[in-house]
Amino acid sequence: MALVQTLDFITPVVNDPYDFGRIAAANALSDVYAMGGRPLTAMNIVCFPIRSMDKAVLREILRGGLEKIHEAGAVLVGGHSVEDSETKYGLSVTGLVHPDRVLTNAGARPGDALILTKPLGTGVLATAIKAGLIAPSVERTAIESMATLNRKAAELMVSYSVHACTDVTGFGLLGHALEMAVASKVCIALKAEDAPLFPSVQDLVHMGLVPAGSYANRNYCAHQVHLDPVVDPVLLDLLADAQTSGGLLIALPEDQAESLLGDLKAHGVSDAAIIGRITGPGDGLIQIS
Amino acid sequence: MTAEKLDCRGLACPNPVLKTRELVERSGAACLSVVVDNPAANENVSRFLGRMGYQVSVLEMDGNFEVTGTKDESAVSCEVMEPLPGQDQESKIAVLVGTDHMGRGDDLLGSKLLFNFIGTLKEMGTELWRLIFLNGGVKLAVEGSECLPALRELEKEGVHILVCGTCLNHFGILEKKQVGETTNMLDIVTALQLADKVISVT
Structure with a gap:
């Protein structure tokens, strides 16, 4: 048995404190899942303007977080709070993993397929929520996706010969795929049109609701990305969109990919999709077609 | 209006x-x-x-x-006019180069990238209409610039190259300009206004 230790906390991405608590906790627990581990204990990390904001808001955040900790089968063992003008919440999580089966973003091999388990676009959607320019049904879909643990995907993938895994968060799919390519010393081919997206999110990109971080991701990755000119630039922006509590990006042998995908869909990870493959050894290049 | x-x-x-x-x-x-x-x-x-x-x-x-x-606004209510014979219907792209290196991070890399960019501009074909150099960008149009062959080629293809006179003066290289027309801010502003698309490199 080996222990893995992670920490993640974020500023609010949605308006409802209970939803924010669930999302921030799912986001923090995700790091353990991406390593192939199982969360054991968690500690709250809280920054809150206790003098100017109603304590009920804080209680709601913590209630949402605790719900996710319990759903993960972990135990809340403590935490720490500081007074701050901007609310922040997250967890430090300790997890268990078999020492020979720790997954990292290094290890992807030529011939692997790449599976992404959640739709892309939470950065754009969070911006649209701030702007008040989002349909309530889409907002709900995005909140539920962000609040969903990567537990199911993690539990299913350990039955396969997974070579590498990472969770897709702030650097966007593009940034995390690039990190995987560099760490694994391979080249990755992504099919932009196969990437799962939230409904109506392309329209929101056209409206100019892209967060600065997503543009920064896109520009940062640009020199290591070969883009097929037929790819819609809007799709590129969504591949680079900074995600909160995004899905797992899993590299496994191509002949096992369909089987894992079927398993994921059968267990409620319904947006999962095969989005690309490892084309060969290299120094971290991504081709998008 | x-x-x-x-x-x-x-x-x-x-x-x-x-x-x-x-x-x-x-x-x-x-x-x-x-x-x-x-x-x-x-x-x-x-x-x-x-x-x-x-x-x-x-x-x-x-x-x-x-x-x-x-x-x-007039286009909204008017019928679409038939293009006049010989009238150029292609969009006009103006490329504004305000630097001698492309992007931030490493200036040596940036100057190589810009050299590459200038060399690749011809791929825009006949839509490339004007190429405007200002600030550090004017250094690309003077003696010793690696970009000169590519710029001369573009000029031969009919691309109008404008080089900011104030900027050449500022760097003391007015006499060293090898390609393009020395120009002023009014020309530059007019070019930007007339262009259908402006690509700005800074």
């Missing part, structure tokens, strides 16, 4: 887009300009205006971006 102006400097996304949206909805202006102070807001406001049916051009100055949207 009066232009509506909006200053969105200091505002974080999505506020510049929201302010622009409010202005478009309130005034329905056929011509408006929005000043923002970061590249993300520039891209977002440009997209929003494009989505609302405006022709969009961007002028970058001192780290600020002036995004101008225009709508040809």
Whole structure:
């Protein structure tokens, strides 16, 4: 048995404190899942303007977080709070993993397929929520996706010969795929049109609701990305969109990919999709077609 | 036609887009300009205006971006005119180069990238209309520049190259210019106004 230790906390991405608590906790627990581990204990990390904001808001955040900790089968063992003008919440999580089966973003091999388990676009959607320019049904879909643990995907993938895994968060799919390519010393081919997206999110990109971080991701990755000119630039922006509590990006042998995908869909990870493959050894290049 | 102006400097996304949206909805202006102070807001406001049916051009100055949207109101109510024989229907692209290296991070890499960029511009074909050099960009058009062969080639293909005279003077290289026409700010502004698309390299 080996222990893995992670920490993640974020500023609010949605308006409802209970939803924010669930999302921030799912986001923090995700790091353990991406390593192939199982969360054991968690500690709250809280920054809150206790003098100017109603304590009920804080209680709601913590209630949402605790719900996710319990759903993960972990135990809340403590935490720490500081007074701050901007609310922040997250967890430090300790997890268990078999020492020979720790997954990292290094290890992807030529011939692997790449599976992404959640739709892309939470950065754009969070911006649209701030702007008040989002349909309530889409907002709900995005909140539920962000609040969903990567537990199911993690539990299913350990039955396969997974070579590498990472969770897709702030650097966007593009940034995390690039990190995987560099760490694994391979080249990755992504099919932009196969990437799962939230409904109506392309329209929101056209409206100019892209967060600065997503543009920064896109520009940062640009020199290591070969883009097929037929790819819609809007799709590129969504591949680079900074995600909160995004899905797992899993590299496994191509002949096992369909089987894992079927398993994921059968267990409620319904947006999962095969989005690309490892084309060969290299120094971290991504081709998008 | 009066232009509506909006200053969105200091505002974080999505506020510049929201302010622009409010202005478009309130005034329905056929011509408006929005000043923002970061590249993300520039891209977002440009997209929003494009989505609302405006022709969009961007002028970058001192780290600020002036995004101008225009709508040809007469075109809305007029029938589409048949193109006159021989009239050039192709869009006109103006490329504005305001630096001698491309991007930030490593200036040596940046100068190689810009050299590569200039060499690849010919791929735009006949849509490439004007190439404008200002500030550090003028160094590409003077004696000793690696870009000269590519620039001469573009000029031969009919691309109009404008080189900022004030900038050449500033660097003391007015006499060393090898390619293009020495020009002033009025020419540059006019070129940017007439172009269908402006690509700005800074």
